[in-house]
Amino acid sequence: MIEVQKASKQFGELNALHEVDWSVQEGEWWGIIGPNGSGKSTLLRLLSGTEQASSGEVLIRGKAASSYERKQLSQMLAVLQQDGLPPVHYPVKDVLEMGRYPFQNWLGQELGNDPEDLIEGIMDKLDLRLLAKRPLDELSGGQRQRVALGQVMVQQPQILLLDEPTTYLDLRYQHQFMELVGNWRKESGITVIAVLHDLNLAAQFCDKLLVLQDGQVTGSGTPQEMLTAEHIRRVYGVEPVIVQHPVSGVPQVLISRHMEE
Numbered sequence: 001m002i003e004v005q006k007a008s009k010q011f012g013e014l015n016a017l018h019e020v021d022w023s024v025q026e027g028e029w030w031g032i033i034g035p036n037g038s039g040k041s042t043l044l045r046l047l048s049g050t051e052q053a054s055s056g057e058v059l060i061r062g063k064a065a066s067s068y069e070r071k072q073l074s075q076m077l078a079v080l081q082q083d084g085l086p087p088v089h090y091p092v093k094d095v096l097e098m099g100r101y102p103f104q105n106w107l108g109q110e111l112g113n114d115p116e117d118l119i120e121g122i123m124d125k126l127d128l129r130l131l132a133k134r135p136l137d138e139l140s141g142g143q144r145q146r147v148a149l150g151q152v153m154v155q156q157p158q159i160l161l162l163d164e165p166t167t168y169l170d171l172r173y174q175h176q177f178m179e180l181v182g183n184w185r186k187e188s189g190i191t192v193i194a195v196l197h198d199l200n201l202a203a204q205f206c207d208k209l210l211v212l213q214d215g216q217v218t219g220s221g222t223p224q225e226m227l228t229a230e231h232i233r234r235v236y237g238v239e240p241v242i243v244q245h246p247v248s249g250v251p252q253v254l255i256s257r258h259m260e261e
């Protein structure tokens with residue numbers, strides 16, 4: 001579904017990405033991890049067509065991501081940022097309806113079926129009914145991120161790109177957000193690619209991880225394969241302790257303090 005072939009991205013002298021090879025199959029959930037400045041968001045922007053590779057290819061369904069018309073790409077792919085929606089004075093229901101823009105003509109008329117049932121269904125799934133008339137600027141960050149997820153669900157994409165979507169959420173909302181994405185994926189078979197800083201969250205939810213360091217891929221595979229002490233030490237320059245999650249068995253990363261005598 002997505003093929004990245006020897007993709008590089010330069011900003012002046014800086015090699016933000018260097019010859020990245022990566023293949024994503026339909027329905028997979030990938031996490032992109034790596035230290036600050038390692039090129040994660042740049043890679044996501046190549047996938048969403050907002051930046052073009054300096055060399056190499058980024059193909060979505062066999063066609064260069066940057067060659068899709070914006071609306072055509074939006075019918076297939078949705079992007080959700082860490083602060084998904086600005087706190088504007090629009091009611092939640094209107095914001096959800098805006099998710100239909102790839103399927104509307106220039107007068108804002110829907111080109112296909114009436115999306116009302118779709119929007120109602122998504123409000124139920126995300127528990128947004130009671131918030132429907134509330135303006136976004138009166139909601140908490142966690143509630144607003146749930147609306148942002150609703151808006152991309154209304155868009156009905158086949159590929160979802162998430163750029164650090166849980167950064168501003170507390171522990172409960174982080175998990176709730178990831179569970180909602182997981183349920184959506186189970187129901188609709190969408191492909192999910194998420195840039196995540198939280199390795200433990202990544203291990204719990206992603207099937208596979210792509211690890212970047214200084215713009216290069218240092219590994220790709222299951223969380224079990226990627227989250228080894230040696231790999232994390234090398235990539236992040238920290239001394240980790242890897243334990244197994246007592247319930248799910250996935251690797252979890254702990255960091256010890258430097259204890260002075």
Ligand SMILES: Nc1ncnc2c1ncn2[C@@H]1O[C@H](COP(=O)(O)OP(=O)(O)OP(=O)(O)O)[C@@H](O)[C@H]1O
Nearest residue numbers: 011014015016034035036037038039040041042043
């Ligand atoms: N538009 C740009 N112009 C110049 N340099 C850029 C631009 N965008 C990114 N960079 C640089 O490219 C490198 C990779 O940045 P990127 O944002 O992809 O990293 P990241 O892994 O997402 O980082 P973080 O975890 O801190 O969000 C960084 O050194 C950054 O300064």
